[in-house]
Amino acid sequence: MRIISGTYKGRRLYPPTDIKARPTTDFAKESLFNVLNNYTDFDDIDVLDLFSGTGSIALEFVSRGCKSAISVEMESKHCHFIHKSCELLKISNLTVIKTDVFRFLTQCKTQFDVVFADPPYSLKELSLLPDLFFQHDLLKSNGTFILEHSAKNSFSEHPHFAEHRKYGNVNFTFFQ
Numbered sequence: 001m002r003i004i005s006g007t008y009k010g011r012r013l014y015p016p017t018d019i020k021a022r023p024t025t026d027f028a029k030e031s032l033f034n035v036l037n038n039y040t041d042f043d044d045i046d047v048l049d050l051f052s053g054t055g056s057i058a059l060e061f062v063s064r065g066c067k068s069a070i071s072v073e074m075e076s077k078h079c080h081f082i083h084k085s086c087e088l089l090k091i092s093n094l095t096v097i098k099t100d101v102f103r104f105l106t107q108c109k110t111q112f113d114v115v116f117a118d119p120p121y122s123l124k125e126l127s128l129l130p131d132l133f134f135q136h137d138l139l140k141s142n143g144t145f146i147l148e149h150s151a152k153n154s155f156s157e158h159p160h161f162a163e164h165r166k167y168g169n170v171n172f173t174f175f176q
């Protein structure tokens with residue numbers, strides 16, 4: 001896993017081989033952040049990374065200067081890897097919360113500038129995530145919610161739909 005840009009540009013982190021996460025590919029991640037450059041200035045933003053896995057997306061945001069990032073992940077091994085990555089890079093503005101994303105969404109009272117969600121593609125509640133997310137009002141004004149998903153999902157009819165991008169087998173839908 002590689003950090004693409006910013007303070008930690010080029011740093012490689014090596015997740016354990018026995019984790020369950022499906023990390024976003026470097027190609028898709030680089031393309032995602034190129035699009036995000038048009039949506040937001042990374043300085044002084046608050047970021048939420050749901051289904052964080054290896055923490056790759058949150059670490060990329062931190063490297064690019066975000067004010068704070070929260071990674072929500074349920075698997076202990078994944079949380080441990082994110083913590084170790086933060087220690088290695090001396091990152092203090094990334095918080096890891098070990099909990100179920102759906103529980104977190106119902107309890108969170110904070111709003112964010114950017115929220116990224118990369119649930120398992122087979123998650124049966126995946127199609128419900130945008131509605132559930134917006135019910136809890138977690139975006140600041142002009143904020144962006146990005147959902148990574150497979151090609152079998154389409155959110156173009158959602159009232160908060162902004163755009164869709166496809167990079168290989170990775171699909172990103174942007175909501176505002």
